[in-house]
Amino acid sequence: MTKSQTICIVDDEAAIRETLENVLSDEGYPVMSCKDSIHFFAELEQQTPDLVLLDIWLPGIDGMAILSKLRETHPELPVIMMSGHAGIDAAVNAIKLGAVDFMEKPLRLEILLDKIAVVLSNKPPERIKDLASDTRMEVAKIINPIIPSGAVRLKDSERPQRTLKGNVVLNGKGLLTGRNTGVILSPLDPNSGVVFQTLDDTSLPAHITNIENFSQSVKQQSFSANSTVLARKNRRVRTVEHLMASLHMAGITNVLAKVDEEIPNVDGSAQDFSELIKEAGVQDQDVPAKEAVVLAPIQVGRKKLAEKHLYVEPFEGFEVKMRIDYSAPIGEQNLTFNPDQNSFDLDIAPARSFNTFENIDLAQKTGTVGSGYLDSHIILHDGKVINTDLRFPDEFVRHKILDLIGDLYLLGYPLRGRVVANMTSHGYNQALVQKLHVALTT
Numbered sequence: 001m002t003k004s005q006t007i008c009i010v011d012d013e014a015a016i017r018e019t020l021e022n023v024l025s026d027e028g029y030p031v032m033s034c035k036d037s038i039h040f041f042a043e044l045e046q047q048t049p050d051l052v053l054l055d056i057w058l059p060g061i062d063g064m065a066i067l068s069k070l071r072e073t074h075p076e077l078p079v080i081m082m083s084g085h086a087g088i089d090a091a092v093n094a095i096k097l098g099a100v101d102f103m104e105k106p107l108r109l110e111i112l113l114d115k116i117a118v119v120l121s122n123k124p125p126e127r128i129k130d131l132a133s134d135t136r137m138e139v140a141k142i143i144n145p146i147i148p149s150g151a152v153r154l155k156d157s158e159r160p161q162r163t164l165k166g167n168v169v170l171n172g173k174g175l176l177t178g179r180n181t182g183v184i185l186s187p188l189d190p191n192s193g194v195v196f197q198t199l200d201d202t203s204l205p206a207h208i209t210n211i212e213n214f215s216q217s218v219k220q221q222s223f224s225a226n227s228t229v230l231a232r233k234n235r236r237v238r239t240v241e242h243l244m245a246s247l248h249m250a251g252i253t254n255v256l257a258k259v260d261e262e263i264p265n266v267d268g269s270a271q272d273f274s275e276l277i278k279e280a281g282v283q284d285q286d287v288p289a290k291e292a293v294v295l296a297p298i299q300v301g302r303k304k305l306a307e308k309h310l311y312v313e314p315f316e317g318f319e320v321k322m323r324i325d326y327s328a329p330i331g332e333q334n335l336t337f338n339p340d341q342n343s344f345d346l347d348i349a350p351a352r353s354f355n356t357f358e359n360i361d362l363a364q365k366t367g368t369v370g371s372g373y374l375d376s377h378i379i380l381h382d383g384k385v386i387n388t389d390l391r392f393p394d395e396f397v398r399h400k401i402l403d404l405i406g407d408l409y410l411l412g413y414p415l416r417g418r419v420v421a422n423m424t425s426h427g428y429n430q431a432l433v434q435k436l437h438v439a440l441t442t
Contacts, residue, residue: 005120008032008049010040010066011082012058016105020053023109029116037061048074051119053112054099056083056090064093071098078119082107091387092379095357102386138427140300140308142221142435151296152439154413157289163187163254165281170272172264173376174238181264183243185280188254190287193412194247196257202235206244208410208433212236218434225426228407238262241426245406246273248414249344250282253289268352268376270402274345292440294417300431301424308423310404310432315418322401322421328383330354333397337405348405350391351398357381404429411436 007029009020017033024031032049034040036059052070056063067079081094084105091102101115164187171182188195194206204210212231217223228241243263247255257263266272294314301309317340325332337348355377378395379387392398400421407429408415415436421428 003028003030005050006030006032006047007116008034008040008043008052010034010037010052010058010063011055012036013055016055016107019109020107023113024116027113037066040066044074048077050078051116052077052079054079054081056081056094064090064097067094067097067099080112080115080119092357092361095381095386096361100382101384138225138308138425140223140424140427140431142223142300142431145221147298147435147439147442148296151294151298152436153293153295154290154440155293155416157291157414159251159289161190161253161285161287161289162251163189163283163285164252164277165283168276168280170264170266170276172266172272174262174265179262181260181262183263184258185276186256186258187283188256190254190285192254192256194244194252194255194257194409196230196237196240196259198235198237199258199260200235202233204230204232204235204237205412206230206240206410207412208430208437211410211430214434217430223427223431223434225430228410228426228430236261239265241403241406242270243273243406244409245402246270246277246344246349248405248409249339249348250274250277251289251414252277252282254285265376268354268378269399270349270406271345274349290413291416292411292413292436294415298432298435298439300428300435301422303422305422308428310419310421310424310428312415312417312419312432312436315416318415319418320401320404320421321418322397322404324397324400324423326396327380329380329385330396333394335394335397335401337398337401344405348398348402351395351402352376352378352388352391353399354378354380354396357386400425407433411440 007024009017009031011017012035021031021033032043034043054063054066063081070077070079078100080101080103081099082103082105083090094102100119103112164185167184167186169182169184174181196204196206210230210232212229227239230237230240237259238261240263243257294312297311297313299311301307303309317338319336319338321336323334353376357379360379378385403425404419404421407426410433
């Protein structure tokens with residue numbers, strides 16, 4: 001069937017132009033084809049296409065410069081950028097300049113055709129929903145401060161305490177600072193706990209009472225966080241949550257993490273930390289571990305589907321149930337994770353952080369985050385993922401579970417209970433752990 005909307009291909013590779021011409025013509029689209037900027041602008045004077053497929057690397061004026069000029073002369077003309085050598089920075093810059101999408105070569109033609117159909121259909125944008133953002137503070141106000149008496153009790157576990165068999169090192173880039181950083185994990189004696197140590201030997205036990213602004217948060221009954229940061233004696237260790245999740249699920253109760261200000265964040269997941277623990281090896285110790293056993297429900301927020309909330313309830317074992325509902329391409333996702341039935345290393349650890357292009361762009365302009373965000377996040381824009389392929393169809397809810405598992409270990413003990421969460425992130429996670437801590441110590 002012949003379509004009325006014309007597509008212009010701008011690419012210096014004749015084979016790619018020919019392939020796209022044939023495919024698009026078979027789909028019924030009238031096609032214009034240009035090998036460089038000179039031919040493109042000459043054609044543009046004669047006819048304005050309905051869509052441009054524009055390669056980044058072109059002789060003479062490159063695709064980014066063409067895109068920039070089009071935004072001035074033809075601001076409503078949609079452009080899909082293409083490249084076989086550009087990385088995420090180029091994709092982000094293209095979106096900043098107004099491209100509607102970005103595709104890496106070799107092109108997957110069925111995906112390209114779907115993208116073209118969406119762009120040319122002029123579909124109205126979906127209703128905007130809230131998107132949990134690592135660059136915006138999540139504020140959890142404790143509206144129900146009462147904690148049931150005897151709600152949590154510390155008991156001996158059937159499992160022994162554990163540490164690592166040896167030292168291991170991981171290097172990467174700081175998520176918030178954007179600087180190169182690293183972490184050294186080393187064994188510790190029984191009853192030492194998880195301890196972070198800065199380069200000047202300041203020790204920061206991984207405990208809820210050592211999170212940044214803890215005293216103020218308790219006083220105001222309001223927890224605000226966009227990541228998990230430990231702070232003590234004017235020293236900080238930032239973004240500990242993914243490492244904490246891997247330690248939690250590996251049953252590591254005693255370990256020293258030597259680090260400079262920020263934990264390296266290789267790809268926004270916990271996969272590298274889980275591999276690091278395997279590399280070191282796990283050593284059982286001749287002392288029983290303790291676990292915090294939930295005997296009565298504890299809640300943060302109101303149990304309404306339209307409101308953020310989470311609670312913990314008695315359960316024989318450990319389980320997390322998470323629900324999220326965000327704008328496209330995420331939608332509503334629900335997942336239950338139980339380490340006795342599911343694999344943390346396979347099912348949760350690989351799930352990466354996510355955020356919108358607009359949130360990251362704003363945060364970088366204001367200096368809230370560094371360049372580490374670009375390489376360690378699934379980036380969303382205009383209802384789609386623009387920089388990577390998803391590892392799971394529901395990778396987003398899996399990552400929220402990952403964050404929650406890491407934050408829960410700030411209690412200092414593994415939890416025996418079920419945690420149910422709705423649309424929550426670090427602020428609510430930390431508020432719940434603070435209530436669990438109070439229940440344990442009063």
